[in-house]
Amino acid sequence: MVALKEVERKKDKSVFDLVSEHNHEKVVFCHDKDTGLKAIIGIHNTVLGPALGGTRMWSYASEAEALDDVLRLSRGMTYKAAISGLNLGGGKAVIIGDAKKDKNEALLRRFGRFVKNLNGCFITAEDVGMTTKDMEFIRMETEHVCGLPESRGGSGDPSPVSAYGTYMGMKAAAKKAFGSDSLEGKRIAVQGVGHVGAYLVELLTKENVELFVTDIYEDRLREVAKKFSAKVVSMEDIYELDVDILSPCGLGGTINNNTINRLKCKVIAGCANNQLRDEQVHGPALADKGIVYAPDFLINAGGLINVYAELVGYNRDSAYAQTERIYGYTLDVFALAEKEGIHNQQAAMRLAEKRIESIGRVRSTF
Numbered sequence: 001m002v003a004l005k006e007v008e009r010k011k012d013k014s015v016f017d018l019v020s021e022h023n024h025e026k027v028v029f030c031h032d033k034d035t036g037l038k039a040i041i042g043i044h045n046t047v048l049g050p051a052l053g054g055t056r057m058w059s060y061a062s063e064a065e066a067l068d069d070v071l072r073l074s075r076g077m078t079y080k081a082a083i084s085g086l087n088l089g090g091g092k093a094v095i096i097g098d099a100k101k102d103k104n105e106a107l108l109r110r111f112g113r114f115v116k117n118l119n120g121c122f123i124t125a126e127d128v129g130m131t132t133k134d135m136e137f138i139r140m141e142t143e144h145v146c147g148l149p150e151s152r153g154g155s156g157d158p159s160p161v162s163a164y165g166t167y168m169g170m171k172a173a174a175k176k177a178f179g180s181d182s183l184e185g186k187r188i189a190v191q192g193v194g195h196v197g198a199y200l201v202e203l204l205t206k207e208n209v210e211l212f213v214t215d216i217y218e219d220r221l222r223e224v225a226k227k228f229s230a231k232v233v234s235m236e237d238i239y240e241l242d243v244d245i246l247s248p249c250g251l252g253g254t255i256n257n258n259t260i261n262r263l264k265c266k267v268i269a270g271c272a273n274n275q276l277r278d279e280q281v282h283g284p285a286l287a288d289k290g291i292v293y294a295p296d297f298l299i300n301a302g303g304l305i306n307v308y309a310e311l312v313g314y315n316r317d318s319a320y321a322q323t324e325r326i327y328g329y330t331l332d333v334f335a336l337a338e339k340e341g342i343h344n345q346q347a348a349m350r351l352a353e354k355r356i357e358s359i360g361r362v363r364s365t366f
Contacts, residue, residue: 173269189243
């Protein structure tokens with residue numbers, strides 16, 4: 001998930017140095033001996049509204065890796081909400097542990113108590129390793145949770161909407177790279193076929209593309225490949241495939257010094273968070289290589305849009321309609337990048353920061 005050298009470098013910094021690196025407002029370390037809970041909640045920015053972000057459960061190699069992940073993810077949520085026009089700030093939570101072995105009702109409810117104690121400045125939802133059922137357990141202890149099952153009045157699994165937004169962003173990137181947003185006949189490699197990746201594969205299949213898929217979980221990979229007639233490739237070989245589009249849909253940091261020189265694609269558009277290991281290095285590197293990069297925090301915003309709709313009165317058609325706007329937002333990013341002579345990630349960040357700054361000035365007058 002995180003490059004080992006990067007984690008080692010950050011070990012030399014204090015926790016406060018890491019928190020201030022990207023101007024985080026608050027980081028909460030959650031520990032409970034009885035349940036074995038070890039979790040970190042990162043709140044990056046609440047200018048636009050309460051910080052909303054999913055809770056991820058993962059077997060991190062170290063606590064330093066977990067901290068790095070939650071800081072990067074929560075910052076990304078700030079940009080995601082801002083560029084999507086949502087009245088939300090950015091936050092994220094990680095629970096350290098194996099979701100298949102360590103997750104249980106008591107642990108989740110204890111985590112819910114920590115969320116409750118933040119008094120609404122952080123609202124959580126599901127992420128990697130979590131389900132709508134898990135949100136029900138957290139909801140037993142706090143009202144500050146969304147992504148509940150439809151049977152409980154929630155919006156259900158946000159994965160289909162996340163996939164739809166990614167699909168819209170991919171089509172916009174195809175228009176930029178190939179002159180048409182039709183994906184028919186394109187060779188597309190999807191890296192990660194979990195909840196969102198599998199739904200994306202389904203959408204792509206309807207456009208009659210040639211699909212290549214990979215995943216760290218062999219059983220899931222085989223199931224998706226068989227269902228959608230996709231070709232299975234290894235986790236490493238996917239970078240060197242002669243494809244039109246690479247779609248990173250697993251964990252972050254896959255676009256890095258070790259992979260960029262191996263890429264043969266013309267477009268990168270996926271639903272994974274923090275795909276660029278270092279946005280200041282790898283954003284320009286992709287531009288220099290002539291690869292159209294669709295900023296991840298923009299095109300994977302469908303899930304956030306969907307759960308946000310729960311807070312304002314859920315309507316599925318409205319959530320999909322707002323998610324469809326990602327197509328136009330992505331073209332706006334490409335236009336700004338070309339106009340300013342900057343890379344696409346930087347252009348997307350500028351648009352997000354502009355909204356945060358302007359609304360911040362409005363609110364500072366009261």
